[in-house]
Amino acid sequence: KAGVTQTPRYLIKTRGQQVTLSCSPISGHRSVSWYQQTPGQGLQFLFEYFSETQRNKGNFPGRFSGRQFSNSRSEMNVSTLELGDSALYLCASSPPTAASYNEQFFGPGTRLTVL
Amino acid sequence: GQQLNQSPQSMFIQEGEDVSMNCTSSSIFNTWLWYKQDPGEGPVLLIALYKAGELTSNGRLTAQFGITRKDSFLNISASIPSDVGIYFCAGHIGNDMRFGAGTRLTVKP
Numbered sequence: 316k317a318g319v320t321q322t323p324r325y326l327i328k329t330r331g332q333q334v335t336l337s338c339s340p341i342s343g344h345r346s347v348s349w350y351q352q353t354p355g356q357g358l359q360f361l362f363e364y365f366s367e368t369q370r371n372k373g374n375f376p377g378r379f380s381g382r383q384f385s386n387s388r389s390e391m392n393v394s395t396l397e398l399g400d401s402a403l404y405l406c407a408s409s410p411p412t413a414a415s416y417n418e419q420f421f422g423p424g425t426r427l428t429v430l
Numbered sequence: 431g432q433q434l435n436q437s438p439q440s441m442f443i444q445e446g447e448d449v450s451m452n453c454t455s456s457s458i459f460n461t462w463l464w465y466k467q468d469p470g471e472g473p474v475l476l477i478a479l480y481k482a483g484e485l486t487s488n489g490r491l492t493a494q495f496g497i498t499r500k501d502s503f504l505n506i507s508a509s510i511p512s513d514v515g516i517y518f519c520a521g522h523i524g525n526d527m528r529f530g531a532g533t534r535l536t537v538k539p
Contacts, residue, residue: 319472348527357433358473358518358529371525405472418463419520419527421472 317342319422321406327428333394336425340387340408346370347389348419349381352403361404364389393427401429436519436530443509444538451533452503453519461522462495462502466515467532473518477504509537 320339328334340347348371349361360373364383381391387408393400403426407419436453443449453462461480465473477488479495479502486493492505502521506513514537519530 321472357531360527363525407472418475418478420475421465423470424472426470 319406319408319420321404321422321425323425324423325426325428327430328396329430330396330398332396333392334396334427336391336393336404336406336427338389338391338406338408338422340389340406341410341420343411344408344420345387345411346409347383347387348407348409349389349391350405350407351375352405352424353401358405361391396429398429401427403427434519434521434528434530436533438533439531440534440536442536442538445509445511447509449506449509449513449535450503451517451519452501453521453530454501455521455528456500457521457523457526458499459521459523460499462493463520463522464491464493464502464504465518465520467518468515476517506535509535511537511539513537 322337346365348363351359361375362381363371367383378394383389403424405421405424407421409419434453434455463478464476466476467473477486477493482495482499483497484495490507494503516532516534518532521528
């Protein structure tokens with residue numbers, strides 16, 4: 316079974332630009348969560364999508380947004396990029412069974428560098 | 431929400447030694463998870479714990495869900511060089527999922 320895939324793996328942008336990151340969950344998984352990871356703040360939750368609906372949201376500004384498609388693939392968008400947005404952005408999917416819902420499987424991440 | 435308290439921050443050990451790290455929280459959780467992250471990669475799930483007091487093993491790894499539901503520990507026995515990486519704990523309850531800051535493990539051959 317293929318794991319969580321994220322594209323692109325690396326991205327360089329300049330301040331003020333916008334960026335869209337993509338995540339394809341493990342087949343059969345319907346929940347997709349996004350995280351920002353930085354050396355200073357560690358892993359921080361951005362938002363979670365389930366069946367095309369945002370189910371949970373972290374404490375990030377409105378410049379960070381996401382969506383989920385009917386095939387469970389998800390995209391995350393960051394507008395008006397700031398230097399502090401440089402980070403590893405991780406996507407994780409969860410299996411649909413109640414017993415293992417809490418288990419998140421992470422993708423390799425997208426390394427975003429803002430210059 | 432506030433992140434979990436994970437300790438130690440880093441460890442330098444000799445190959446063959448045992449390792450222990452733990453996570454504590456002021457809040458209770460229904461699930462504790464332990465992940466390992468290699469440089470440039472996403473975290474990989476090592477062990478999932480679902481019940482207070484539960485002790486689970488995965489090869490040389492053993493983790494326990496604390497009785498109070500506010501803590502968990504991970505042990506690695508007979509460490510080997512490929513154990514090098516950052517280990518994260520995560521606690522989950524309802525819509526709340528929090529992570530520890532990680533324990534960076536270095537294993538000297």
